[in-house]
Amino acid sequence: MDTTSSLTNHFLIATPALADPNFRRTVTYICEHTENGAMGLVINRPLDLTLGEVLGHLDVPTPNPQIAGRTVFLGGPVETGRGFVLHSLDRVWEGMQQISPALAVTTTKDVLEAIADGQGPRQSLVALGYAGWGAGQLEAELAENAWLCGPADEKIIFETPCGQRWEAAAALMGVTIAQFPDQVGHA
Numbered sequence: 001m002d003t004t005s006s007l008t009n010h011f012l013i014a015t016p017a018l019a020d021p022n023f024r025r026t027v028t029y030i031c032e033h034t035e036n037g038a039m040g041l042v043i044n045r046p047l048d049l050t051l052g053e054v055l056g057h058l059d060v061p062t063p064n065p066q067i068a069g070r071t072v073f074l075g076g077p078v079e080t081g082r083g084f085v086l087h088s089l090d091r092v093w094e095g096m097q098q099i100s101p102a103l104a105v106t107t108t109k110d111v112l113e114a115i116a117d118g119q120g121p122r123q124s125l126v127a128l129g130y131a132g133w134g135a136g137q138l139e140a141e142l143a144e145n146a147w148l149c150g151p152a153d154e155k156i157i158f159e160t161p162c163g164q165r166w167e168a169a170a171a172l173m174g175v176t177i178a179q180f181p182d183q184v185g186h187a
Contacts, residue, residue, distance in 0.1 A: 007030045007038065007149060008031065008100075009099055009100040010029075010149055011029060011149065012027070012028040013150070013166065013173075017146065020146075022131075025166050026044055027166050028076070029041050029043050029152055031097070032097070038138045040131045041076065041125070042127070044165040046074075049071075050071065050072065051067060054112075055112060058112065060113055067116060067118065071162070077131070078129055078130050079130060080128050082107065083127070084106075085105065085124050086104075086105050087106065087111065088104075088121045088123040088154070089121075093110055094110045095107055095108035096108075100152075102154055103157075123157075124158075153172055
């Protein structure tokens, strides 16, 4: 796969026709897409879990109630006990994977400790689990019209209210997702 066909740093927007309940009305940010498959984080599926609760399980004190009260997201159905921090690229963290000039993903405790202390990345989204596709699987789903795909926008990830991200991501592509048909056929 060449870099022009990679969907890294793109949004996958579930169409209303997508039957998989794991991805109904979701926006997934693609962190990596190669010939071996793809990995991404759902950015609009909040859990009934706060960052303070997650950090408490890791014995990381969170003295700031605003930070402790932040929402944690279900990043996808794979490895839901594993944490991911999608964040702005303000500095280098242990185990960080740069995705774009502005974004990275980190899975190590040091970034969580820094967030708890108020010294973390300027912008971040904490997720449990991820979305994964094997070689050719995502391409097949795209061919079946299960997803809309377009370039990602950090404002949607970090600034748009969670309940509006699905529609906002589709609007980036000029699509009013609410008017999209529930069943998509092939011509």
